[in-house]
Amino acid sequence: MKYEKEINRRKTFAIISHPDAGKTTLTEKFLLFGGAIQTAGAVKSNKIKKHATSDFMEIERQRGISVATSVMTFEYQDNLINLLDTPGHKDFAEDTYRTLTAVDSVVLVIDSVNGVEDQTRRLMEVCRMRDTPVIVFINKMDRDGKNRFDLLEEIEKELKLSLHPLTWPINSGKDFKGVYNLHDKSLLLFTANTKANEEGSVAIEDLADARLDAKVGESDANILREDVELIEGVYGKLNPADYLAGKVAPVFFGSAINNFGVKELLDTFIDIAPVPRDRETSSRNVEAGEDKFSGFIFKIHANLDPKHRDRIAFLRVCSGRFERNKYFHHVRLDRDLRFSNPYSFLARSKDVIDDAYAGDVVGLFDTGNFKIGDTLTEGEDFYFTGIPSFSPEIFKELVNKDPMKTKQLEKGIRQLTDEGVAQLFTQFGGNKKIIGCVGELQFEVIQYRLLHEYSAACEFRTLPFFKACWLTSTDDKKLEDFLRFKQSNSAEDKDGNPVYLAQSEWFLNTEIQNNPDIQFHFTSEIH
Numbered sequence: 041m042k043y044e045k046e047i048n049r050r051k052t053f054a055i056i057s058h059p060d061a062g063k064t065t066l067t068e069k070f071l072l073f074g075g076a077i078q079t080a081g082a083v084k085s086n087k088i089k090k091h092a093t094s095d096f097m098e099i100e101r102q103r104g105i106s107v108a109t110s111v112m113t114f115e116y117q118d119n120l121i122n123l124l125d126t127p128g129h130k131d132f133a134e135d136t137y138r139t140l141t142a143v144d145s146v147v148l149v150i151d152s153v154n155g156v157e158d159q160t161r162r163l164m165e166v167c168r169m170r171d172t173p174v175i176v177f178i179n180k181m182d183r184d185g186k187n188r189f190d191l192l193e194e195i196e197k198e199l200k201l202s203l204h205p206l207t208w209p210i211n212s213g214k215d216f217k218g219v220y221n222l223h224d225k226s227l228l229l230f231t232a233n234t235k236a237n238e239e240g241s242v243a244i245e246d247l248a249d250a251r252l253d254a255k256v257g258e259s260d261a262n263i264l265r266e267d268v269e270l271i272e273g274v275y276g277k278l279n280p281a282d283y284l285a286g287k288v289a290p291v292f293f294g295s296a297i298n299n300f301g302v303k304e305l306l307d308t309f310i311d312i313a314p315v316p317r318d319r320e321t322s323s324r325n326v327e328a329g330e331d332k333f334s335g336f337i338f339k340i341h342a343n344l345d346p347k348h349r350d351r352i353a354f355l356r357v358c359s360g361r362f363e364r365n366k367y368f369h370h371v372r373l374d375r376d377l378r379f380s381n382p383y384s385f386l387a388r389s390k391d392v393i394d395d396a397y398a399g400d401v402v403g404l405f406d407t408g409n410f411k412i413g414d415t416l417t418e419g420e421d422f423y424f425t426g427i428p429s430f431s432p433e434i435f436k437e438l439v440n441k442d443p444m445k446t447k448q449l450e451k452g453i454r455q456l457t458d459e460g461v462a463q464l465f466t467q468f469g470g471n472k473k474i475i476g477c478v479g480e481l482q483f484e485v486i487q488y489r490l491l492h493e494y495s496a497a498c499e500f501r502t503l504p505f506f507k508a509c510w511l512t513s514t515d516d517k518k519l520e521d522f523l524r525f526k527q528s529n530s531a532e533d534k535d536g537n538p539v540y541l542a543q544s545e546w547f548l549n550t551e552i553q554n555n556p557d558i559q560f561h562f563t564s565e566i567h
């Protein structure tokens with residue numbers, strides 16, 4: 041394998057959390073350790089600066105939420121780390137779900153006060169579909185949070201995830217003393233605003249050591265002794281293979297804002313997180329270390345400035361080496377394309393690069409050649425599988441407000457759905473265009489973009505559906521009859537696949553029961 045050394049030093053992951061649990065803060069601390077930024081606060085102030093100086097993402101500025109997924113690359117202890125950022129706002133959850141198809145592992149941040157929240161549940165469902173290895177960081181230990189054992193139980197139960205604590209907290213809130221590292225048996229004492237790289241740890245091999253009482257007080261020392269005995273009895277030693285298989289998630293406690301417990305998390309991540317993993321395709325398993333390049337597009341980021349209607353397609357390199365100006369095969373279009381300005385991402389700035397290896401994410405300047413899920417290879421015909429579309433949750437009819445601009449509207453909606461901003465369904469019989477989204481905000485984004493980028497005015501009319509199910513059957517006739525009979529609930533997706541639009545859980549269950557020969561799927565492969 042030609043590129044083994046480069047590929048095996050790469051780790052590509054995402055930090056996921058319910059909004060406000062501390063994802064941005066943790067990201068910033070990681071970047072500080074990686075030397076990608078120099079001062080705390082840079083991640084946030086960068087955002088503001090960008091908003092003030094650029095028209096890019098006008099909507100983002102208006103609403104103060106991050107619509108875009110970006111990539112931050114940094115080095116840490118000879119590892120090259122690609123951290124894929126995900127939008128926290130739930131209305132853009134699909135974007136996050138798709139980004140999760142491009143990573144090899146995730147760090148899940150849980151707020152110790154709020155425990156498992158809505159978004160956490162949904163994100164973990166996506167991780168489970170792919171058996172993505174997860175490390176849990178229980179954040180905000182400096183606040184009066186839930187009981188540590190209750191938290192573990194809640195996470196295990198709610199997220200159906202087996203946990204394995206690697207550090208253990210000593211008290212919490214204003215009495216938070218620090219964490220005990222169960223793995224290397226050291227005590228890490230908490231002081232607010234610990235500086236990055238500061239070593240504040242004391243080796244305590246034997247918990248009976250009186251230094252423990254001196255450091256954290258007798259009462260907390262005794263509780264720690266009991267806790268550790270209990271935990272070691274229950275969990276034993278972590279088997280990295282279980283983590284890599286997505287079966288067991290190591291847990292760290294800390295406080296991101298105080299940069300406490302973060303280094304332990306990062307060091308363990310470097311130690312155990314997977315290097316670029318093999319990937320399934322339509323024809324065979326592709327190994328990351330193969331000499332030949334392959335990759336897929338998981339995200340398309342449009343420039344919202346109508347004067348510069350360029351887009352950036354985010355390519356996850358899955359095997360081999362990507363090279364600038366070399367021709368690669370676009371499988372869906374059956375065309376060879378080359379890229380003269382591929383970008384890599386260092387913190388939030390972009391740099392043109394000459395090559396990239398499996399695990400990396402490259403930004404390709406796109407003039408409309410790409411759709412989400414597209415595969416590039418060195419000639420071989422296959423496409424990467426396991427890039428799902430999820431059922432939208434809100435459905436609205438797209439109503440054209442300006443018949444003179446029909447063409448622009450159609451083009452706009454086609455391009456926006458290629459980008460994955462929304463899903464488009466066309467009702468059978470009529471020609472009604474139905475837009476499906478995860479959140480209300482997406483409809484506003486679409487309306488805004490159609491008007492500003494395509495000069496097409498539209499309106500949305502709410503439809504009474506709550507879920508789209510993709511239908512398959514071995515009996516074509518039965519499927520055909522069903523679609524005809526349920527005409528007002530039937531549609532086809534952009535690729536012509538039949539879809540049933542259900543009004544309610546009750547209707548859906550009834551149809552599932554009444555039609556045993558038809559399979560109802562809640563996700564669809566993009567291909």
Ligand code: GDP
Nearest residue numbers: 057059060061062063064065180295296297298
């Ligand atoms: P995100 O929405 O998940 O990216 O969350 P942020 O990183 O923006 O954090 C949300 C809020 O929690 C901010 O006000 C942070 O300052 C705060 N925060 C983050 N980490 C901690 C922590 O360890 N302790 C406390 N008390 N607050 C924190």
